[in-house]
Amino acid sequence: MQxxxxxxxxxxxxxxxxxxxxxxxxKSVLWGPGLSPAKITMRSRYxxxxxxxxxxxNLTRSPTGLIVQAxxxxxxKNNHGCRIWTQVLDxxxxxxxxxxxxxxxxxxxxxxxxxxxxxLPAGSIHEKGPVYEEECYCPNQSVESWLKNYECTEEYxxxxxxxxxxxxxxxxxxxxxxxxxxxKPHAHSxxxxxxxxxxxxxxxxxxxxxxxxxxxxxxxxxxxxxxxPDVEFFMNxxxxxxxxxxxxxxxxxxxxxxxxxxxxxxxxxxITESSLENMGRVMLDMLSVQGNIKTPWEKKIEKVFWRxxxxxRERLDLIDIARKNPDLFNASITNFFFFKNEMDxxxxxxxxxxxxxxxxxKYQLNIDxxxxxxxxxxxxxxxxxxxxxxxxxxxxxxxxxxxxxxxxPVKHDLSDLVEKIKWAKSNxxxxxxxxxxxxxxxxxxxxxxxxxxxxxxxxxxxSKRIQNKIKVLKGMEEVSQPIYGCECxxxxxxxxxxxxxKNEL
Numbered sequence: 086m087q088x089x090x091x092x093x094x095x096x097x098x099x100x101x102x103x104x105x106x107x108x109x110x111x112k113s114v115l116w117g118p119g120l121s122p123a124k125i126t127m128r129s130r131y132x133x134x135x136x137x138x139x140x141x142x143n144l145t146r147s148p149t150g151l152i153v154q155a156x157x158x159x160x161x162k163n164n165h166g167c168r169i170w171t172q173v174l175d176x177x178x179x180x181x182x183x184x185x186x187x188x189x190x191x192x193x194x195x196x197x198x199x200x201x202x203x204x205l206p207a208g209s210i211h212e213k214g215p216v217y218e219e220e221c222y223c224p225n226q227s228v229e230s231w232l233k234n235y236e237c238t239e240e241y242x243x244x245x246x247x248x249x250x251x252x253x254x255x256x257x258x259x260x261x262x263x264x265x266x267x268x269k270p271h272a273h274s275x276x277x278x279x280x281x282x283x284x285x286x287x288x289x290x291x292x293x294x295x296x297x298x299x300x301x302x303x304x305x306x307x308x309x310x311x312x313x314p315d316v317e318f319f320m321n322x323x324x325x326x327x328x329x330x331x332x333x334x335x336x337x338x339x340x341x342x343x344x345x346x347x348x349x350x351x352x353x354x355x356i357t358e359s360s361l362e363n364m365g366r367v368m369l370d371m372l373s374v375q376g377n378i379k380t381p382w383e384k385k386i387e388k389v390f391w392r393x394x395x396x397x398r399e400r401l402d403l404i405d406i407a408r409k410n411p412d413l414f415n416a417s418i419t420n421f422f423f424f425k426n427e428m429d430x431x432x433x434x435x436x437x438x439x440x441x442x443x444x445x446x447k448y449q450l451n452i453d454x455x456x457x458x459x460x461x462x463x464x465x466x467x468x469x470x471x472x473x474x475x476x477x478x479x480x481x482x483x484x485x486x487x488x489x490x491x492x493x494p495v496k497h498d499l500s501d502l503v504e505k506i507k508w509a510k511s512n513x514x515x516x517x518x519x520x521x522x523x524x525x526x527x528x529x530x531x532x533x534x535x536x537x538x539x540x541x542x543x544x545x546x547x548s549k550r551i552q553n554k555i556k557v558l559k560g561m562e563e564v565s566q567p568i569y570g571c572e573c574x575x576x577x578x579x580x581x582x583x584x585x586x587k588n589e590l
Contacts, residue, residue: 108148110200112137115207118534119184122194123212124234126310127533128219129364131184131372134198134208144179146381154199155183159191159216162572167191170364174376178468178521182376186364187218190571219361221571222309224283228545231311237538242484244543247342247349248550250334255552256317263319263335264290267327274322275337276300279557280313280544285564286557289322296322299354301564303540306361309566311541314548315555321348324456338543341456344477351543352481352536355459360533369440371532374466375524378444382517385469387510389502390446391416392438395424395431396454399474402499403452404431413506415446444469447516448506451492452499453478462531465491465523470509470516472502481539482530491523 117132118125134153136144153175159167168188175181183198194216198208217223226234260277267273267290274291278300285304289297300320307313321327321339326346328337339348351357356371363370389407393400395418407414417435421428428434440460443449444467451461451471457478464471471492488494493509493516495502509516529535 107138107140108136108144108151108200109139110203110205112139112141113200113205113207115198115205118235120196120210121234122196122210122216123214125534126217126219126221126223127537128361129184129186129372129533131182131533133528134181134183134200134205136179136181136200146179147175147177147181152199152201153181154197155185156197156199157185157194159187159194159214161189161191167194172364172376174372176375176468177378177381178524182372184364184372187216189218190214190221191216215574217571217573219306220309220567220569221573222566222569223571223573224308224310224312225573226311228311228314228541232538232541232545235534235538237534237542241539241542243350243481244539244546246484247347248546250347251336251349251550253552254336254550257553259335263337266333266335267337273327275327276320276322277558277561278304278316278318278320279555279561280304280308280316281555281557282315283308283312286561287564288558288561291322294322296354299358302361303357305564305566307537307541307544313541314545316544316548317551317553317555318544318547324454326456340480342479343456349543349547350479350481352539353459356462356531357536357540360536363533369463371462371466371527374440374463375468377441378468380445382447382468382520385447386415386445387447388412389414389416389448389450389472389506390443390469391450391452392419392435392443393452393454393458394418394420394422395427396422397452398424399497399499400452400454401427401431403450403502406499406502410503413503416450443467448472448509450474450502457483462527466527466531468520468524470520471523472505474499482535485526485530486523490519491526493519 114135115132119130119132122130138144153173155171155173157169157171161167169185171185173181173183192214194212194214196210198205267275270292274293276287276289276297279286319337321337324341326339326341326343326348328335328347329345330347334347337348338351340351340353342348342350359367359370363372401424403416407416418431419435421432421434447469449464449469449471451458451464451473453474453476457480472495473492474495475497493505495505
């Protein structure tokens with residue numbers, strides 16, 4: 086992709102149907118954080134368009150011959166054109182995702198959405214600025230202001246539930262005992278974090294602490310945007326939750342929870358990294374998976390598609406079931422590690438398949454790996470029907486999902502899986518309804534803004550419970566912000582810019 090001073094991306098849609106579908110650009114609806122670029126800073130800003138016809142009904146498919154354009158322009162501090170990369174993603178369900186990435190601080194940013202050469206009034210945004218890129222260290226907002234500007238949910242049920250058993254915490258009284266209990270280098274890896282004066286410090290324990298890069302990255306990113314509260318916490322770097330209910334309830338943040346544990350849950354490292362790095366160094370994220378699926382529902386192969394490693398016995402059981410029902414499954418193990426002695430029976434390992442190609446199939450299956458399978462939100466965000474194995478494990482958003490409404494539940498031993506697939510084949514309309522509901526839910530609770538909001542809300546609520554004085558302990562290493570030149574505008578200057586803009590309008 087060549088970066089010019091002004092980047093204009095357009096997409097012409099060709100559909101299966103040869104009949105053009107009526108679209109009323111003036112009725113079409115836009116929403117999302119990318120429409121407030123000065124308030125909400127992300128590496129990739131994004132917003133949605135829902136196409137509506139002249140009768141006021143939502144379209145469910147992209148019309149033939151439709152031209153959708155997104156024009157995002159601006160000026161840098163030298164009054165030259167800003168470097169901006171823009172994408173238009175067709176979700177093939179009557180909606181589009183527009184996302185754009187700034188490579189420098191921009192002023193006089195203009196966003197224009199054009200459908201068939203007609204500018205959408207709701208899609209014509211002017212922001213005098215400054216509009217910062219992700220790398221800028223400009224924490225000009227308090228937590229309260231940041232949560233309001235990002236339009237975060239006021240309460241997160243999972244956070245409320247996780248913190249119930251920790252009404253107050255004094256780390257001076259439990260810090261050493263916690264470290265002693267879980268410092269088992271060959272079994273556990275975790276980091277002790279302190280956020281003080283918006284700077285990040287940590288000390289890590291265990292043999293395998295490489296995954297600290299994920300918690301480092303989100304904390305550094307948030308600290309560039311908001312004045313984080315002074316806070317202290319422990320972060321589990323492994324997949325398995327650690328704090329079993331039968332033992333003392335030490336506070337430990339983890340990426341995965343279970344019915345047997347009391348860990349405090351954060352969004353997984355996978356969805357967090359994809360939220361930080363989409364339009365960056367990751368190819369798969371919650372937005373790209375929606376905009377890179379090209380097979381319409383009626384053209385999908387009516388089989389369950391599944392690929393995965395041998396991290397659980399039920400995955401091998403799936404292969405047995407699939408071989409007995411080849412008309413219902415395309416399922417294979419990709420890598421053998423846990424059951425290498427059974428490779429002759431369940432192998433050979435299947436070659437890699439692009440995740441976007443999963444959705445050429447009408448049905449997807451989510452089976453636990455070592456813990457919860459972290460692909461679940463991506464499967465729901467696609468446009469196929471998801472079957473999910475009953476599980477004791479959960480992620481930060483699971484409490485939003487309703488079996489039978491957002492996915493089809495199957496028993497833990499998969500004994501009713503074939504029966505459920507046959508039901509879906511015989512009830513195609515209901516299956517499509519569930520698939521669409523799952524995608525809508527992910528747009529509401531598991532996109533990048535939601536991941537950022539969840540982290541900040543948890544840190545804020547956690548800080549209210551800490552009784553000890555927050556201090557950087559001896560031996561802690563500072564996690565430094567990357568060196569990057571960015572001129573931040575103070576709050577006073579921001580008010581002046583807003584006042585000038587208001588007078589101009």
